[in-house]
Amino acid sequence: MASIARSALSFARPVKATNTNSLSFSPVRKGNAFLRMQPVPMRFAACCAAKKDTVDKVCEIVKKQLALADDTEVSGASKFSELGADSLDTVEIVMGLEEEFKISVEESSAQSIATVEDAAELIDKLVAEK
Template sequence: MASLAATSVFLPGRTRSVSLHGQGMAGASQIRLASFTHQRRSTFFPGQASAPRFESPAKPETVEKVCAIVKKQLALASEVVVTGESEFTKLGADSLDTVEIVMGLEEEFGINVEEDNAQRITTVQEAADMIEKLVSKGSA
């Protein structure tokens, strides 16, 4: 009896790889690898030109605090440079790490980040911008 298994790896905005593994199939003894680019789709309001962003950039001291928290949460070596443009995934963070980073930010800044906002944060700058927005709402 022939069997076929597929393995798929998905990273948003990157190439998706699918490996097909066959066993007991006549003439199909090779493993085939197919790759294709996944196009991210987002839902926007009519007339909206791009994804919603936080209004104003965060203060440099907020960005520095976020960098320090990210570096600590991910246990990064001292020589690793973390900036506002640093992406969590490129620093080695998985989804659990990202949740822990958000929890650390909530604790440090005394804020509460809604789940949908937390899922949109991909860079240190985005996290700092969101914190500034939430802190200003809390003090208003």
């Protein structure tokens, strides 16, 4: 079930779109009113994944900073807290990332990093802004 408010769409349950360029609807008749929907840009399908090599480098740095065993699996979805990192460890990880990628992470941005993917996305953004 979809509802329309101004130019936005909201869906009661997840919708899988097959066309990533636009979304269109067939004409609908409700009572005496005839509604025709125009194509709408896909605003809800945006995805901002970090580059794979950035994620891999972040994984290496996290493993090194936390002194994790070589067989410990660290991926983009890995949360620092689940890997045993406390707040000081997280600060040291951010410092290691700043040094490796030659960037500067603001404290407010650093506090929003919870996963390897979060860190990699932030790094990609900061490197692109350089």
